[in-house]
Amino acid sequence: MDNSFAQRRRRDLLLAAGFTAVAALVPLFVKDVYVQNIMVLTLMYAALSQSWNILGGYCGQISLGHALYFGLGAYTTALLFSKFGVLPWFGMIGGGLISAVIAMALGYPCFRLRGHYFVIATIVIAEIAYLLFLNWDWAGAALGIDIPVRTDSWLTFQFTRSKLPYFYFALGFCVVAWLVTFWLQDSKWGYWWRAVKDNPDAAESLGVVVFNSKMGAAAVSAFLTAVGGSFYAQFVSYIDPESVMSFHFSLLMALPAVLGGIGTLWGPVLGAVILIPLTELTRSFIGGSGRGVDLIVYGTLIVLIALARPEGLIGLFSRKRKGASR
Amino acid sequence: MTALLETKGVWQRFGGLIANSDISIAVEPGEIVGLIGPNGAGKSTLFNLIAGVLPPTQGSILFNGEDVTRLPAAQRCQRGIARTFQVVKSFETMTVIDNVIVGALIRTTVMREARRKAYEVLEFAGLAARANVLASELIPSEKRRLEVARALATEPKLLLLDEVLTGLTPVEAQTGVELVRRARDTGVTVLMVEHVMEIVMPLVDRAIVLDLGKVLVEGKPADIVRDPKVISAYLGDRHAVGA
Numbered sequence: 001m002d003n004s005f006a007q008r009r010r011r012d013l014l015l016a017a018g019f020t021a022v023a024a025l026v027p028l029f030v031k032d033v034y035v036q037n038i039m040v041l042t043l044m045y046a047a048l049s050q051s052w053n054i055l056g057g058y059c060g061q062i063s064l065g066h067a068l069y070f071g072l073g074a075y076t077t078a079l080l081f082s083k084f085g086v087l088p089w090f091g092m093i094g095g096g097l098i099s100a101v102i103a104m105a106l107g108y109p110c111f112r113l114r115g116h117y118f119v120i121a122t123i124v125i126a127e128i129a130y131l132l133f134l135n136w137d138w139a140g141a142a143l144g145i146d147i148p149v150r151t152d153s154w155l156t157f158q159f160t161r162s163k164l165p166y167f168y169f170a171l172g173f174c175v176v177a178w179l180v181t182f183w184l185q186d187s188k189w190g191y192w193w194r195a196v197k198d199n200p201d202a203a204e205s206l207g208v209v210v211f212n213s214k215m216g217a218a219a220v221s222a223f224l225t226a227v228g229g230s231f232y233a234q235f236v237s238y239i240d241p242e243s244v245m246s247f248h249f250s251l252l253m254a255l256p257a258v259l260g261g262i263g264t265l266w267g268p269v270l271g272a273v274i275l276i277p278l279t280e281l282t283r284s285f286i287g288g289s290g291r292g293v294d295l296i297v298y299g300t301l302i303v304l305i306a307l308a309r310p311e312g313l314i315g316l317f318s319r320k321r322k323g324a325s326r
Numbered sequence: 327m328t329a330l331l332e333t334k335g336v337w338q339r340f341g342g343l344i345a346n347s348d349i350s351i352a353v354e355p356g357e358i359v360g361l362i363g364p365n366g367a368g369k370s371t372l373f374n375l376i377a378g379v380l381p382p383t384q385g386s387i388l389f390n391g392e393d394v395t396r397l398p399a400a401q402r403c404q405r406g407i408a409r410t411f412q413v414v415k416s417f418e419t420m421t422v423i424d425n426v427i428v429g430a431l432i433r434t435t436v437m438r439e440a441r442r443k444a445y446e447v448l449e450f451a452g453l454a455a456r457a458n459v460l461a462s463e464l465i466p467s468e469k470r471r472l473e474v475a476r477a478l479a480t481e482p483k484l485l486l487l488d489e490v491l492t493g494l495t496p497v498e499a500q501t502g503v504e505l506v507r508r509a510r511d512t513g514v515t516v517l518m519v520e521h522v523m524e525i526v527m528p529l530v531d532r533a534i535v536l537d538l539g540k541v542l543v544e545g546k547p548a549d550i551v552r553d554p555k556v557i558s559a560y561l562g563d564r565h566a567v568g569a
């Protein structure tokens with residue numbers, strides 16, 4: 001029996017440790033606040049896309065409604081803190097749990113839908129939630145929530161003077177999302193998910209409980225996504241439905257994985273590192289109303305990828321290892 | 327001796343079409359039973375009912391003495407029923423060994439153990455050399471063998487094979503026959519659908535012939551091939567059988 005599998009796992013871990021170490025050192029040399037801001041967002045989207053990838057990539061249930069979980073994380077944290085003085089860390093866990101439960105409640109009917117119908121359902125549901133929050137007065141409605149400023153500390157998770165703590169949190173988040181994926185990938189769940197994605201009938205015949213697999217993937221994915229939303233609320237310190245629940249976020253979570261390599265361990269990170277700086281630069285280059293333009297950029301990239309390398313950019317690295325289970 | 331598998335008066339209707347009508351068969355432990363019959367006779371449908379893809383319109387299915395009629399497919403696999411599909415359903419984006427690991431995971435959740443087991447089954451099925459190749463890159467005969475390997479990895483008591491030898495070259499088919507025999511020698515009971523009489527008849531202990539959704543005859547292979555009802559069913563001349 002060959003041990004190429006174990007070797008590959010070890011190599012992935014070493015690579016991750018190396019990248020993390022390098023990333024951790026970057027802020028020592030890059031002092032520009034604008035660039036640091038982009039780095040924080042890049043790490044955040046890498047982690048978010050990694051979370052999205054668990055459901056969309058591994059399990060094959062393409063969601064374009066993850067903005068819902070992102071928003072729930074952000075809102076739970078912001079509301080608990082501004083209304084009840086509950087520390088953001090509890091909001092983060094709470095938002096994660098709420099999202100996981102809601103993901104399963106929504107999955108109950110939606111996972112019976114196949115293919116395009118599922119995708120459309122996710123879009124519609126997220127849009128409904130967006131409209132609900134837009135009209136929910138207690139949650140600030142369209143005006144949103146200004147998170148009250150306290151002293152800078154890790155306890156309140158507020159830092160007005162420096163971006164660095166956010167950077168390191170985002171890096172940690174990214175590492176955690178990666179490790180969760182790394183661990184799940186070589187677990188019963190990981191195999192079940194990929195089997196469900198490739199052929200649900202065959203999976204069921206081999207003892208895979210397809211429905212439960214999807215539910216599990218949805219819960220993990222939604223939990224992690226909400227943690228990201230919670231972080232984002234602290235990072236920008238002001239949220240409204242438009243800034244945390246719009247369709248735009250759903251796209252930004254899915255695209256890095258699609259670009260880098262859907263259902264792969266490294267795809268989301270690779271995709272985010274390319275896509276997010278590109279997005280931010282386009283936005284600042286065009287000016288305040290760059291949102292429409294970055295959508296054009298994504299669209300173009302995705303079409304190019306779909307045509308040239310449907311397995312994502314990660315395929316460029318693994319051509320030699322064709323057939324390796326990534 | 328109690329039968330490993332028993333179907334009691336099983337019916338399956340698809341709208342107005344009766345795919346299985348009043349089928350009562352039994353399979354004893356350790357047997358290789360052939361399920362034969364012309365196109366559209368209802369063989370794959372019966373497999374689907376036994377494997378739990380759909381519940382029968384009427385009738386019941388007993389496995390090991392337990393009524394499994396309403397159990398979902400995954401739980402039947404847990405009980406020891408494994409199957410292959412007439413139209414192969416490999417996990418195309420996964421490697422050969424990963425395909426088999428999915429099957430092995432029903433008996434263990436320790437990955438190292440599942441991987442070891444999967445490799446063992448691949449060696450048994452003669453696919454070990456292809457372990458790290460994507461399933462989509464296999465040639466058709468290898469895909470069929472992968473289906474069998476995947477099913478064997480679930481450690482079944484009953485293995486349902488739906489035309490695993492069809493469309494193979496004579497040499498490949500012979501390898502397949504050997505594989506089925508060796509599987510039976512490890513204690514697996516086999517119920518197999520096959521079209522090509524010359525291949526199945528020497529292999530099976532007993533054959534059941536389906537025609538138009540009904541059991542036409544069952545018995546020893548030697549008697550079956552000479553049975554005029556079977557011959558006319560295969561020739562399509564149904565009126566030749568005295569009504």
Ligand SMILES: Nc1ncnc2c1ncn2[C@@H]1O[C@H](COP(=O)(O)OP(=O)(O)OP(=O)(O)O)[C@@H](O)[C@H]1O
Nearest residue numbers: 340343345363364365366367368369370371372412
């Ligand atoms: N899901 C279904 N819905 C409607 N009709 C079906 C379905 N499955 C099978 N049938 C019909 O039931 C009949 C029996 O089909 P089945 O696939 O069981 O035959 P078979 O004996 O396996 O034939 P073959 O040798 O061609 O594989 C056919 O007429 C088929 O069209």
Ligand SMILES: [Mg+2]
Nearest residue numbers: 369370371412
């Ligand atoms: Mg058939």
